[in-house]
Structure formats: structure tokens, C-alpha cells
Amino acid sequence: MPALIRLHHDLAALLRRPHEHGSVVYPVDREASLKDAVEALGVPHTEVDKLLVNGREADFATRLAEGQTIDVHPPSPPLDPTQPHPLRPPLMRLAFLADANVGKLASLLRLLGLNTAYAGEAADREVAARAAREGRVLLTRDRRLLRRSAVLHGRLLRANEPRAQLAEILTLYGLSGPFRTFSRCLRCNAPLVPVAKDEILPRLLPKTRRYFDTFHRCPSCDRVYWPGSHHDGMLRMLADMGLGGA
Numbered sequence: 001m002p003a004l005i006r007l008h009h010d011l012a013a014l015l016r017r018p019h020e021h022g023s024v025v026y027p028v029d030r031e032a033s034l035k036d037a038v039e040a041l042g043v044p045h046t047e048v049d050k051l052l053v054n055g056r057e058a059d060f061a062t063r064l065a066e067g068q069t070i071d072v073h074p075p076s077p078p079l080d081p082t083q084p085h086p087l088r089p090p091l092m093r094l095a096f097l098a099d100a101n102v103g104k105l106a107s108l109l110r111l112l113g114l115n116t117a118y119a120g121e122a123a124d125r126e127v128a129a130r131a132a133r134e135g136r137v138l139l140t141r142d143r144r145l146l147r148r149s150a151v152l153h154g155r156l157l158r159a160n161e162p163r164a165q166l167a168e169i170l171t172l173y174g175l176s177g178p179f180r181t182f183s184r185c186l187r188c189n190a191p192l193v194p195v196a197k198d199e200i201l202p203r204l205l206p207k208t209r210r211y212f213d214t215f216h217r218c219p220s221c222d223r224v225y226w227p228g229s230h231h232d233g234m235l236r237m238l239a240d241m242g243l244g245g246a
């Protein structure tokens with residue numbers, strides 16, 4: 001007798017095979033865990049917030065048995081990964097690791113002052129290990145990467161466009177500001193530190209020297225930041241999205 005797996009809410013949209021309203025009749029022909037079964041259907045374990053077997057809470061290691069009804073629920077916002085959870089250990093603080101396929105999203109998160117490391121060209125295995133080691137939510141468009149057991153917290157971005165992806169993350173984690181905009185280096189995520197104008201004077205163009213007095217420096221890559229035109233453009237973009245700075 002097969003099992004019935006019911007994918008609730010937006011998880012149904014991730015199903016690979018034909019289904020009726022997120023319900024899939026699943027053949028129980030081998031020893032499979034709930035994690036195996038749900039991921040075989042196309043849903044990475046990171047997207048699951050609650051698992052029920054015949055109405056009772058279960059975890060990913062639970063074995064699938066004949067005739068069971070499995071309910072799979074996504075998180076309902078706001079999700080706080082620092083809180084105790086039956087399916088995964090809590091994070092120390094909310095921080096992200098952006099995969100190479102969501103690089104622009106990483107810049108937008110940094111722009112808001114949110115701690116966001118960037119995976120760059122690292123191999124999948126290393127990216128997954130880093131997310132676990134540094135206690136970060138792995139953000140990606142790659143389902144296979146999220147299926148790795150080393151990944152405990154992650155989010156499969158549903159949107160294509162970086163601003164829509166940002167809105168997706170802010171909604172999911174209930175981040176509504178005020179944000180510490182321009183508090184992190186956009187290039188390397190390090191928190192910026194104030195720097196005296198005198199110290200960097202030789203590096204400034206004449207117009208910047210004349211019109212600006214407040215400067216910040218990245219302690220990691222040494223890039224200098226000031227509230228110039230780039231800054232204004234970014235603030236306008238955030239305002240367009242309904243996001244004010246602090």
C-alpha cells in the first residue's frame with residue numbers, strides 16, 4: 001500500500017511530478033526516510049517547517065511506512081531561525097550565506113546592513129559546510145545544494161529578480177527595519193568603521209574632498225565609503241521598495 005504525501009501551501013509548486021492540489025501517492029518500495037521521500041518529490045528539506053505522520057509530529061529521519069499520510073508544511077512568516085525548532089538546531093544569530101546564483105541579492109542584503117557572506121565560486125560541498133560552520137542561512141536557487149544534509153538552514157529563492165528576492169527574504173524572516181543601511185562593506189560584508197577625512201585625503205577626488213566630511217572605511221578591503229551619488233541612488237531604490245534606512 002502506498003503512502004499519501006500532502007504538500008501544503010507554496011510547497012505544492014515545487015513538486016516535480018503531476019499532482020492534485022499538492023497530494024502525491026508515494027510508493028513505499030524501499031527503506032526511505034521522510035527527508036528522502038520529500039526531496040525525491042522536488043522539495044529540499046530546508047523548505048519544510050513541520051512534518052506530520054498520520055497527524056503526529058515527526059522528524060526527517062522518520063521512516064516512511066505503508067498507508068501513512070504525511071503532511072508537509074512550509075514555515076509561516078515571520079520565521080525566526082534563532083528559536084528552538086523540532087527539525088533543526090537554532091542559529092546563534094540571523095546571518096546569511098548567498099550562493100553564486102544570488103549575488104545581487106547578497107549586495108542588497110548588505111546594503112541593508114544584514115550579515116551576508118558570499119559563496120562565490122566555491123564547490124557545493126564547501127558552500128554547504130561553510131553555512132553549517134558559520135551558522136548561516138544558505139540562500140540559493142539551486143535545489144540540489146539545499147538537499148545536502150550539511151545544510152541545516154536554507155531558503156530556495158522562488159523569485160528570479162533580485163529585488164523580488166529581497167522582498168521574499170524580508171517577508172519570510174519578518175525583517176521590517178529600521179535597517180542599518182551602509183553599515184557593511186558591499187564588497188566583503190565587513191562592518192564599516194568611521195575614518196577621519198585627514199587620513200584618506202590623498203585618496204579623494206577634488207569634488208569629494210570639497211563636498212563630503214563623513215567617511216567610513218572597510219577594515220577588510222580598505223574601500224572608502226561616503227554619502228555620494230551612488231549612496232543616494234541606493235537610498236532611492238530602497239525607498240521605492242518601501243524600505244527606509246536608519
Ligand SMILES: [Zn+2]
Binds near residue numbers: 187190218219
Ligand atoms: Zn570591504
